[in-house]
Amino acid sequence: MARAWPAIILGALLAYLVLVPLGFLALSSFRPTGLPFEPGLTFANYAAVYGAPGFSRLLGDTLVFAGGSVAIALTLGTILAWLVERTDMPGARLTRALIILPMATPPLLMAIGWAMLLSPRSGAINVWMRDLLGWAPFNAYSMGAMIFVQGLALTSTAFLFLAPAFRNMDPALEEAALASGASTLTLFRRVLIPLLRPAVMAAAIFLLIVGFVVFEIPGTLGMPARIFVLSSQLFYLANEAPGGIPLYGQVGALATLFLALLLGLGFVYRHFTREAARFRTITGKGFRPRRMRLGRWRHAALGLVALYFTLAVVLPVGMLAWMSLMPFQARPSWAALSMVTLENHRDLLDSPRVLEAAANTLLVAGIAATLVAVLSTLISWVTVRLRAPGSAVLDALSFLPIAIPGVMMGVALIYVYLTLDPIIAIYGTVWILIVAYATDYLSFGTRAAGGVMVQMHPELEEAGRTSGASGAMVLRRITLPLLWPAIAGIWIWVLAHAMRELSTALMLQGRDNQVMTTLLWDYWQGGEPTRAAAVGVWLVGALLAALIAWQILERRRA
Amino acid sequence: MLSIENLHKRYDKRADAFAVRAVSLDVREGEFFTLLGPSGCGKTTTLRCVAGLEVPDSGTIRIAGQTVFDARGSLPVAKRDIAMVFQSYAIWPHMSVAENVRFPLDAMGITGAAATRRVERALEMVGLAAFRDRPAPMLSGGQQQRVALARAVVKEAKLLLLDEPLSNLDARLRDQMRVELRDLQRRIGTTAIYVTHDQEEAMALSDRVAVMRDGVVVELAPPRDLYLRPRTVFAARFVGQADVLPCTVAARDGALTWLDTPLGRIASAGAPPDGPLSLLIRPEHIAFDAGALNNLHGTITRVVFGGRIVEYLVAVAGAELRVQGTSATLRAEGEAVTLHLPPERCVMVQGEA
Numbered sequence: 073m074a075r076a077w078p079a080i081i082l083g084a085l086l087a088y089l090v091l092v093p094l095g096f097l098a099l100s101s102f103r104p105t106g107l108p109f110e111p112g113l114t115f116a117n118y119a120a121v122y123g124a125p126g127f128s129r130l131l132g133d134t135l136v137f138a139g140g141s142v143a144i145a146l147t148l149g150t151i152l153a154w155l156v157e158r159t160d161m162p163g164a165r166l167t168r169a170l171i172i173l174p175m176a177t178p179p180l181l182m183a184i185g186w187a188m189l190l191s192p193r194s195g196a197i198n199v200w201m202r203d204l205l206g207w208a209p210f211n212a213y214s215m216g217a218m219i220f221v222q223g224l225a226l227t228s229t230a231f232l233f234l235a236p237a238f239r240n241m242d243p244a245l246e247e248a249a250l251a252s253g254a255s256t257l258t259l260f261r262r263v264l265i266p267l268l269r270p271a272v273m274a275a276a277i278f279l280l281i282v283g284f285v286v287f288e289i290p291g292t293l294g295m296p297a298r299i300f301v302l303s304s305q306l307f308y309l310a311n312e313a314p315g316g317i318p319l320y321g322q323v324g325a326l327a328t329l330f331l332a333l334l335l336g337l338g339f340v341y342r343h344f345t346r347e348a349a350r351f352r353t354i355t356g357k358g359f360r361p362r363r364m365r366l367g368r369w370r371h372a373a374l375g376l377v378a379l380y381f382t383l384a385v386v387l388p389v390g391m392l393a394w395m396s397l398m399p400f401q402a403r404p405s406w407a408a409l410s411m412v413t414l415e416n417h418r419d420l421l422d423s424p425r426v427l428e429a430a431a432n433t434l435l436v437a438g439i440a441a442t443l444v445a446v447l448s449t450l451i452s453w454v455t456v457r458l459r460a461p462g463s464a465v466l467d468a469l470s471f472l473p474i475a476i477p478g479v480m481m482g483v484a485l486i487y488v489y490l491t492l493d494p495i496i497a498i499y500g501t502v503w504i505l506i507v508a509y510a511t512d513y514l515s516f517g518t519r520a521a522g523g524v525m526v527q528m529h530p531e532l533e534e535a536g537r538t539s540g541a542s543g544a545m546v547l548r549r550i551t552l553p554l555l556w557p558a559i560a561g562i563w564i565w566v567l568a569h570a571m572r573e574l575s576t577a578l579m580l581q582g583r584d585n586q587v588m589t590t591l592l593w594d595y596w597q598g599g600e601p602t603r604a605a606a607v608g609v610w611l612v613g614a615l616l617a618a619l620i621a622w623q624i625l626e627r628r629r630a
Numbered sequence: 631m632l633s634i635e636n637l638h639k640r641y642d643k644r645a646d647a648f649a650v651r652a653v654s655l656d657v658r659e660g661e662f663f664t665l666l667g668p669s670g671c672g673k674t675t676t677l678r679c680v681a682g683l684e685v686p687d688s689g690t691i692r693i694a695g696q697t698v699f700d701a702r703g704s705l706p707v708a709k710r711d712i713a714m715v716f717q718s719y720a721i722w723p724h725m726s727v728a729e730n731v732r733f734p735l736d737a738m739g740i741t742g743a744a745a746t747r748r749v750e751r752a753l754e755m756v757g758l759a760a761f762r763d764r765p766a767p768m769l770s771g772g773q774q775q776r777v778a779l780a781r782a783v784v785k786e787a788k789l790l791l792l793d794e795p796l797s798n799l800d801a802r803l804r805d806q807m808r809v810e811l812r813d814l815q816r817r818i819g820t821t822a823i824y825v826t827h828d829q830e831e832a833m834a835l836s837d838r839v840a841v842m843r844d845g846v847v848v849e850l851a852p853p854r855d856l857y858l859r860p861r862t863v864f865a866a867r868f869v870g871q872a873d874v875l876p877c878t879v880a881a882r883d884g885a886l887t888w889l890d891t892p893l894g895r896i897a898s899a900g901a902p903p904d905g906p907l908s909l910l911i912r913p914e915h916i917a918f919d920a921g922a923l924n925n926l927h928g929t930i931t932r933v934v935f936g937g938r939i940v941e942y943l944v945a946v947a948g949a950e951l952r953v954q955g956t957s958a959t960l961r962a963e964g965e966a967v968t969l970h971l972p973p974e975r976c977v978m979v980q981g982e983a
Contacts, residue, residue: 534683535720535778537707539734540785549733553724 079460082451086469089511093484094331094476097324100487106321108487117321122329126300134301137218137290138283144223145279148380149230150272156231157238159364161373168235172623174228174384176615178572179221180589181608183292184596185388186221187212188395188605196391196403213297222289224384226279233278237271243362274344281337284330285477287575292596302330303575306479310486310579320483327480334475342471345519389612395605416606426591426607433587436502437570440509445563447510448517449555455518456525457533467518474515481508482579500582508580509570516569517562524558557625564622568615631821632657632680632789637689639675639845649675650686651845657823662815664824666832666868667842673825674793676842680823681714681791682707694788708737713782714791717798719774721766727753727777728762734785752784755814772803779811783818790815790822796831808834829869833857841865861903863981866910873916873951874983877909886973892948897923898976908983913941913954915975918961924971926951933963944969 099108101117121127152171156164189197190212198208211217241264249263287303295304306326309319366373394404396416402408420426451470455463473481485508489499498504532554536546552559574589581590588611595604632655639650650672657663665673678684680691682698682705691699693712698705713734722730731752735745753759756776761769769777775795782790795811796804812835815822826832832839833853840850841864849856849865860866863874877889879902886897891909898909928946940960942953944967953969961967 529718529720531716531718531720532722534681535714535716535722535781536733536737537683538681538712538714538791539737539781540708541733541737542708545737549736550722554722 076460076462078450078454078458079462079466082447082454083462083466083469085447086451086466086514089507089514090469090472093481093488093511096487096491097327097331097480097484099324100320101322101324101328103321106319106324107490109491114321117325120319121322121325130300130302130305133215133299134284136215137222137294137301138280140215140219141222141226142276142279142283144219145226145230146272146276148223148227149234149275152227152231152377152380153234153238155373155377157235158362159366159370159373161366161370161377163374163377167377169623170381171228171231172616172619173381174225176568176612176619177225177385177389178574178589178608178611178615179225179286179288180292180572180574180592181392181612182225182384182388183221183289184592184601184604184608185391186217187293188391188401188601189387190217194401194403199403213293213299215294215299218289218293218299221293222283222286224380225289226282227380227384229282230275230279233275234268234271237268241267246362270344270347274341274347277337277341277344281334281341281475284334284337285475287477287479287578291575302326303477303479306477306483307575307578310479310483320487323480323483327483330477331475331480334477335472338471338475341474389609392605392608392612395602396609398602401601416602417609419603420606420610425586429586429588429591430610432502432585433571433589436505436509436585436587437567440506440513440570441563441566443506443510444513444517444566445559447514448521448562449552449559451514451518452522452525453551456522457530467522470518471515473512476512478508478512478573478575479579481512482576485580500580500584502585504580505577505585505587508576509566509573512573512576513566513569517566520562520565521555521558524555528554557628561622561625564618564625568618568622571611571618572615631659631661631694632663632823633690633692634676634680635690637676637679637691638687639672639679639684640687648672648845650679653689653842653845653847655840655847655850657821660819660821661837662812662822662824662835664826664832664836664839665842666826666829666839668827668868671842672845673827673842675845677791677793677823677825680789681712682710711788712791713785713787713789715778715782715793715795717794719771719778719795719798721769721774721777721781723765723767725766726762727758727764727766727769730766730777731780731784734781738785748784748786752780755783755817756780756810771799772807775799775807779814783814783820786818786820788821790820792822792824794826795824797826797828804831811835833869839869841868858975859900859977860910860979863908863910863979863983866977866979871913871952871954873911873913874979875909875911875949876983877907877978879907887978889976889978893926893946893951894948896971896976897973898978899974900978902978903980905980906982908979908981910977910979911951911971911975913952914939915972916951916953917970917972918953918955918959918967919970920968921970921972923973924976926969926971928967928969930961930963930965930967933961935960 096108100106102113103110104112104114104116106117155161156167189195190210192198192208192211195210195212198210202208245263245267246259249259254262285303287307290301290304291307294300300308306323309323309326311318313319395401397412397414398408399411399413399415402411451466454460455467485504489496489504493499498507533546533551536550541549572589574593577587577590578593588607592604592607592611595607634653634655637650637653638648640648653676665676667673675684679686679699685704686699688701690697693710698710728749731749732745735748750759753762756779758773758776758780761773766777778795796807799807808831824835836853838850838852839856841848841856843864849861856865857869860869866872866874875891875893877891879887880890880895881888885899887900887902889896889898889909896909926946928944930942931945931950932943934941938957940955940957942955942961944951944953946969951969955961
């Protein structure tokens with residue numbers, strides 16, 4: 073079976089990238105020292121983690137945090153998507169274009185921006201409120217603030233999931249219901265909601281996975297107040313445990329529970345995306361969606377959209393930009409305006425440490441993006457086109473990383489490459505980050521590439537073969553050029569996400585692989601908020617450039 | 631030119647469902663040969679096995695004397711002396727018209743002036759010379775069809791394979807392309823294997839037609855024989871409208887066979903085949919007057935005016951017959967008529983009515 077070879081090679085590679093780290097993680101949880109290949113077998117780690125008095129609180133806080141932020145994101149995202157796609161709200165097209173702004177704002181920066189606005193003593197808003205009311209009502213370091221900021225951070229993702237579902241709904245389906253004598257209420261209840269349900273459920277579960285996995289906001293806003301969720305607890309055990317020794321065994325024990333939970337969610341998500349694909353009402357004929365007339369509410373709708381952008385982008389990023397121009401953490405005021413200086417930015421450009429971090433960031437993101445683009449194309453080619461035996465295994469393996477939190481991936485790779493160090497010496501280098509990101513973003517890449525491959529009629533390639541072209545020539549002259557826009561889209565998406573990722577980079581941080589986000593974290597944690605702000609401004613600029621390129625590519629494909 | 635022996639193909643190796651079962655065909659040089667049948671009958675699978683896009687389970691395929699598939703192995707698609715036109719046209723959207731047509735020449739290593747000349751000639755042949763630099767997505771369906779055709783003929787392969795190439799065109803264009811296709815095939819003298827589910831297309835184009843059903847060739851004949859003297863009920867019904875009645879042989883009388891039918895005793899010209907018999911008569915062969923034999927009296931129960939032709943349902947003793955007339959003479963519902971079934975058009979076919 074020559075057909076099986078590509079599947080076997082890719083399967084082995086995926087198993088190495090995905091299963092080996094998870095296996096090491098599981099193994100370490102049964103070792104007294106927490107190192108996977110030291111002798112001994114114990115359940116003490118499980119007892120320590122699950123028997124700890126704070127465990128139920130950890131579980132509860134994680135659920136509240138993930139559930140609360142997803143509820144906010146889903147509500148806001150649905151309203152925005154509906155306003156933009158199905159109403160006559162003014163500025164709908166502009167809103168759709170501007171949605172990349174919150175995407176270009178890394179959650180870490182959103183958290184730092186909001187910390188500068190809402191910190192109990194020095195936060196700008198709190199200070200103003202105290203001047204005005206004699207009372208500072210907000211606290212950035214609280215569960216409420218964590219949920220609020222995370223909800224804002226996830227809203228653009230929710231919007232991107234739901235907008236196509238609203239847009240692609242054939243108005244003929246609604247007209248058919250109205251022509252059947254349905255009232256508006258019946259229309260909503262019997263037609264629109266059931267049609268949207270799979271897309272909304274898929275979005276909800278995807279967001280829930282992200283909510284369980286994210287570290288940036290709980291790490292920035294929760295840890296100072298000793299509010300822990302899963303990801304920050306993993307980080308804490310691995311980095312800042314009392315006694316200074318990483319409790320890897322406990323990390324492994326904690327990770328196994330959440331991995332099971334997340335994998336369950338992952339497969340529920342896959343079920344709903346398949347159902348959503350089945351419901352997609354693309355008929356090929358052009359249609360114009362029915363838009364609801366908002367009347368007097370048009371301006372209220374616009375106000376809501378403006379409020380969202382203010383909270384998600386303008387306030388936090390504006391605050392960062394302001395701070396990056398200040399010699400010390402001074403809140404915005406006319407008096408402070410005279411202190412404006414470019415010193416922080418000039419310092420950055422002079423600092424070898426910053427330049428190295430910037431170079432590392434581009435190197436890591438660029439290579440990881442290339443690896444994901446190539447691997448995703450090959451994997452979907454094998455699973456969709458070749459339909460080689462074992463395709464289902466490949467598909468599942470490439471999807472699995474979606475459920476692995478960045479912190480967990482970091483810890484697992486520490487085990488793997490400390491153990492393999494004599495053979496593959498990449499521990500502490502940029503290469504370990506590249507491996508981590510290539511694995512992490514494979515689930516996005518394979519899904520995107522597979523989707524395009526499914527839409528590409530097989531006869532296009534068969535016509536190449538009956539024209540007398542070899543397999544390699546068909547791939548080079550037909551398949552790759554046709555897939556090119558999709559591959560480029562995947563490349564930029566991974567580039568942007570690898571550039572803004574913090575938790576994995578933090579776990580795998582060594583002397584030679586500092587990136588922009590870890591540098592930012594160090595400045596922020598080390599009490600240099602103005603420098604952190606300056607790094608953040610440059611990062612937002614770079615992400616914005618990448619995301620604009622992505623949007624242009626996506627639009628050209630449509 | 632093409633010879634297929636005992637071809638078998640199953641998609642699911644565990645199930646006993648054959649896509650193609652024991653198909654054997656011999657196609658002569660220069661012939662326009664059609665595989666005709668309903669969807670799922672195995673016609674496209676057979677064609678794809680010839681192209682090499684599917685690997686058969688067993689059998690032998692030879693193209694121009696060269697064995698391309700047998701028990702020992704399968705020749706890769708690229709090495710087979712074939713060209714193919716696909717149902718979806720499969721025009722590469724990232725190339726211009728000329729680039730699409732030139733691709734097979736690139737694949738064969740033909741470049742430079744020789745290639746340009748062949749591309750020009752192929753485009754002229756399909757009437758698209760003026761469109762050579764047009765990006766492929768900016769073509770109408772009919773033009774895309776022509777590009778696909780030019781891309782196939784430019785290869786000058788011994789065997790041209792066509793998989794329902796006209797089925798995505800609208801009716802008027804389909805009629806026009808049908809004529810062009812036949813002319814083109816005659817002009818370049820290539821052997822063509824054509825797959826379709828449209829019996830009119832098969833009739834108009836082919837030298838011979840193989841009717842397939844459930845992976846098996848049911849009947850193989852030139853179009854005229856297939857239509858006028860089919861051997862089976864399935865083929866008779868598939869290639870045109872048919873009144874089919876159960877019958878048994880009552881007597882033989884020289885060249886005539888007398889049949890007992892629900893209509894009474896009917897004379898049929900010819901000798902009966904073996905097995906269970908049915909009587910086939912096509913609606914347009916029934917005449918509204920009396921002849922020497924096979925005259926029936928009946929009443930018109932329904933009239934469907936179709937413009938060029940008018941369809942009647944006539945109740946006669948024991949059955950209802952569909953009869954076709956022209957709009958030259960119009961008859962009304964309830965009218966009493968005499969029908970004549972010419973014995974040479976009363977055909978005995980195998981199978982239950």
